[in-house]
Structure formats: structure tokens, C-alpha cells
Amino acid sequence: MSLSAEDIKFSVAPMMDWTDRHDRFFLRLISRRARLYTEMVTANAIRFGDRAKLLDFNAEEHPLALQIGGSEADALAEAAKIGEDWGYDEINLNVGCPSDRVQSGQFGACLMQTPDLVAECMAAMKDSVKIPVTVKCRIGVDEQDPNEALFTLVEKCKTAGVTHFIVHARKAWLDGLSPKENRDIPPLDYALVYQLKAAHPDLLISINGGIETMAEAQTHMADVDGVMLGRAAYKTPYLLADVDAAFYNETQAPLSREEIVHQLVPYAQNLVANGTRLHALTRHLMGLFQGQAGGRIWRRHLSENAPQRGDDPKVLTEALDLVREQQARKSALQETG
Numbered sequence: 001m002s003l004s005a006e007d008i009k010f011s012v013a014p015m016m017d018w019t020d021r022h023d024r025f026f027l028r029l030i031s032r033r034a035r036l037y038t039e040m041v042t043a044n045a046i047r048f049g050d051r052a053k054l055l056d057f058n059a060e061e062h063p064l065a066l067q068i069g070g071s072e073a074d075a076l077a078e079a080a081k082i083g084e085d086w087g088y089d090e091i092n093l094n095v096g097c098p099s100d101r102v103q104s105g106q107f108g109a110c111l112m113q114t115p116d117l118v119a120e121c122m123a124a125m126k127d128s129v130k131i132p133v134t135v136k137c138r139i140g141v142d143e144q145d146p147n148e149a150l151f152t153l154v155e156k157c158k159t160a161g162v163t164h165f166i167v168h169a170r171k172a173w174l175d176g177l178s179p180k181e182n183r184d185i186p187p188l189d190y191a192l193v194y195q196l197k198a199a200h201p202d203l204l205i206s207i208n209g210g211i212e213t214m215a216e217a218q219t220h221m222a223d224v225d226g227v228m229l230g231r232a233a234y235k236t237p238y239l240l241a242d243v244d245a246a247f248y249n250e251t252q253a254p255l256s257r258e259e260i261v262h263q264l265v266p267y268a269q270n271l272v273a274n275g276t277r278l279h280a281l282t283r284h285l286m287g288l289f290q291g292q293a294g295g296r297i298w299r300r301h302l303s304e305n306a307p308q309r310g311d312d313p314k315v316l317t318e319a320l321d322l323v324r325e326q327q328a329r330k331s332a333l334q335e336t337g
């Protein structure tokens with residue numbers, strides 16, 4: 001099965017420790033259409049680990065892609081099949097993550113150096129599942145020439161039957177830069193990703209890296225099929241409220257921030273009833289009122305109370321009440337001023 005251009009217009013990036021199932025449930029309340037990705041899970045963790053813990057998700061999260069890390073075709077094929085059976089809509093291979101731990105396992109960005117191996121892995125995954133298999137990569141690593149490295153990787157994977165690529169439009173320096181630095185320091189080269197699309201109009205190409213606003217995201221759509229936002233979507237999640245209208249021509253109004261909090265309350269109640277600490281959810285909500293009156297008090301109330309009162313979902317509604325008070329005070333001041 002392949003993806004349509006409609007499917008991949010807007011997505012939220014896989015982010016380890018950030019885009020877990022609670023974050024994704026929250027993001028889904030803001031946009032009904034954005035494509036969501038899991039954190040990377042290694043093929044061997046999927047094969048041998050606690051699958052319910054690693055793979056379970058909420059039904060509301062669809063459309064949802066499982067990102068896998070690994071470089072052994074058989075192991076990846078088996079993990080992909082497990083992911084498909086678990087109900088995911090897409091399997092994505094991580095060819096972009098530069099962390100040491102990932103390098104030692106021979107996967108992530110270092111695979112940019114072994115395009116034949118990536119193509120072999122993709123072919124094996126594709127053979128084992130019916131859902132789409134996709135690649136998230138960099139434009140190159142270390143001393144590679146991106147013109148060569150990106151195009152070679154994509155062309156070999158295309159021959160293996162891959163039709164959708166997400167390109168983080170910068171190199172990764174495997175030696176010398178931390179994973180965090182590798183998300184900021186190597187310069188972005190959006191033009192190269194545009195060239196990739198121009199050279200392969202039959203492929204679906206999504207662009208990723210450094211996109212901060214909806215306006216920027218929409219500008220890229222003139223040259224590629226999709227945009228993927230990572231940190232901006234996590235830190236200012238309400239940005240996603242414009243996605244359904246702007247990218248999918250949806251007419252239904254998005255939920256307000258308050259409505260989102262109200263919908264999170266039963267979710268939080270269920271969470272704590274099942275023994276999960278409230279903080280597992282609230283840690284992802286810090287940016288909901290970013291840039292709004294009450295944004296600071298919201299963050300403070302959650303971060304000071306949720307860890308201590310880990311089984312008390314009322315923390316959420318209390319924080320919302322404080323935001324409302326702050327907003328009422330601000331508008332009263334504006335009226336008198």
C-alpha cells in the first residue's frame with residue numbers, strides 16, 4: 001500500500017522521550033489530521049521487549065506511524081510486521097538520528113553511508129507488511145557530499161519500492177557534535193530537498209528541520225509534498241490548531257485551549273486510575289498556553305503540583321482556573337486602561 005499526497009501533507013516528527021502516547025493523544029486533540037510518529041523504537045526492542053509498553057497507543061492517535069531503528073533486514077522485517085499487526089498505519093525507518101547509542105547499534109544517521117544496506121532493509125520490510133514503509137533521513141553525514149549521499153540513498157530505496165521520504169534538511173556530524181547540536185549546527189539546505197522532489201516528481205517528499213511557523217510550513221508546500229515539524233510542534237503545540245484548515249481544507253473549527261483541557265481530564269482520570277502518574281501527561285502540556293495570558297501560571301501550577309500529586313487529575317482544572325483568572329484580570333485591565 002502506498003501513501004497519497006493528502007496523507008503526508010503535515011506531520012509531527014518522531015521525538016524520543018517527547019512524542020510518547022500521551023503527547024500524541026494531546027496533539028491529536030489539537031489537529032485531527034496531522035500525521036503522528038512514535039518515538040524511535042529499536043527493532044530488537046520490538047522483537048524481544050515488552051510490546052504492550054513499547055507499542056500500545058490510543059485509538060484516537062491515527063493516522064500514526066511507528067518509527068523503527070535498526071540495520072538488520074530480517075530483524076526489521078519482523079519488527080515491521082509486529083508493528084503492522086499492532087495497528088500502526090505506517091512503518092518508518094530512522095536514518096537520521098545521530099546519537100552515540102544509536103551509532104553503536106549501527107543504525108540512525110550512520111546508515112547514510114550504507115545506502116545498499118538501507119535499500120535491502122527497506123525491501124525486506126516492504127515484503128513483510130502491507131502498510132507503507134518510509135524513510136526519514138538526513139542529507140548526508142560527516143564529509144559526504146549531500147548531492148551524492150541524499151540522491152543515492154533515495155534512488156536505491158526507490159528501486160526497493162519506497163515512495164515516501166522525509167528529509168531532515170541538514171547533515172549530521174557523527175563525530176564531535178552532540179545529538180542536540182546536530183539538530184541546530186549543521187546548516188539547513190532546503191534547496192537540496194526541493195531539488196530531490198524536482199528530480200523525482202513521482203516520489204512523495206516531506207521536508208523537516210527548523211520550521212517554526214505555519215506560514216513557513218505552507219511556503220515549503222510550493223516545492224515539496226509535505227512538511228514535518230518537530231520542536232515547534234512540541235513547544236508550541238497549539239500551532240497545530242491551524243493545520244486542518246490550512247493543509248486539509250477542513251471547515252470544522254479546532255478545539256479551543258480550554259476545550260482541550262476539558263477533554264484531557266477524563267484521559268488523566270483514566271491514566272491515574274490505571275496507575276500512571278499524572279506527570280506522564282502534564283509534562284507534555286507545558287506549552288499549551290504559550291504566548292497567552294496565563295501561560296506562565298499554567299506551567300508553574302502543573303510543574304509544581306503534578307509531580308507531587310501524581311494521582312490527582314484536579315491539578316489540570318485548577319491550572320485552567322488560574323489561567324482564566326489571569327485572563328479575566330488582563331481583560332479587565334485592558335478595559336479600564
Ligand SMILES: Cc1cc2nc3c(=O)[nH]c(=O)nc-3n(C[C@H](O)[C@H](O)[C@H](O)COP(=O)(O)O)c2cc1C
Pocket residue numbers: 013014015016017018039040067094095096097136168183208209210211228229230231232
Ligand atoms: C527531543 C528530540 C528527540 C528526537 N528523537 C528522534 C527520533 O526518535 N527519531 C528521529 O528520526 N528523529 C528524532 N529527532 C529529530 C526530529 O524528528 C527532527 O528531525 C528534528 O528535531 C528537526 O526538526 P525540527 O527542527 O522541526 O525540530 C528528535 C528531536 C528531538 C528534539
